[in-house]
Amino acid sequence: MRIRGVAHRGYPRNYPENTLSSFQAAIDLGFTHMELDVHLSKDGVPVVMHDHSIDRMTDGKGEIKNYTLKELKQFNIEPDEKIPSLKEALLLAKDQIIVSIELKKPELYPGIEKKVYEVISKLDMIDQVYIISFNHKTLAKLRVLSSELHIGPLVSRVKKSHFNLIKKLNANYFAVKYDSVKDKHIKQCEDMDVQLVVWTVNREEDMTSIGNYPSVLVTTDELEKYSNLYLTR
Structure with missing residues (x-):
C-alpha cells in the first residue's frame, strides 16, 4: 500500500536532508510525494539544498x-x-513519486523560474x-x-486574501503551516478543488487529528511513525 503523504526533504530523520539517499528512502517506504528545496548555482543550474548557504x-x-x-x-x-x-533528484523520482519543489529565496536568483521549468520540461x-x-x-x-505547471502559495498563516491569490494564479496547491489550518480552510480548498498541503506534522497526536481529513496532504519528517499510523486507519 502506498503512503499518501509528503516526505519532507526526503527522510531527514535517518539520512542527510535533501540528498539522493534521503529521497530514495522516501521512495522505498512507499510515500506518494516528497519535498525538496531549490536554489541556483553561479552558472545557473538549479541545485537542491534547504539553506542558501552550504555552511550547515x-x-x-x-x-x-x-x-x-x-x-x-x-x-x-x-x-x-x-x-x-534538481535534474539528478528528478531523475531519481521519475515515475516513482510526485515531487514538491520549493523555490527558496528566488529573489536571490534572477531567472530561476525559467531554469527550473526547463529542467522539469x-x-x-x-x-x-508541483512548485x-x-x-x-x-x-x-x-x-x-506554463499554464499546465502545478503551483501553489506557501504561507505560515492563512488569510482571506490567499484564496483570491489562488484564483488569480490558477493555483492547484496551497501549502500551509499545520497550526494555522482550520476546518473552514479545509472545506474551502475542497470546494475550490485545490490540494491543501500542511507542514510539518511530526507529533503522533497531530497526525491522528489531521487523519480525520482525508483530503489534506500531510508533510512530515517522521516517515515511519506516519506510515504506521496511516496503515492502521
Missing part, C-alpha cells in the same frame, strides 16, 4: 550562488553525499511535480511560463 550541511562555507555546480560538487555532505542538482515531468514558494511573485512568473 557541507564541509564548505559560502552561498550557493557564488559557486558553479562543478565547484559545489567538490563539497561533502556527511557521511558520503554530494549536493544534488526537458525531463517530461510536468505532471509529476511552491513564499514568494508569490515567482509563482506568477511560473504561471506565465
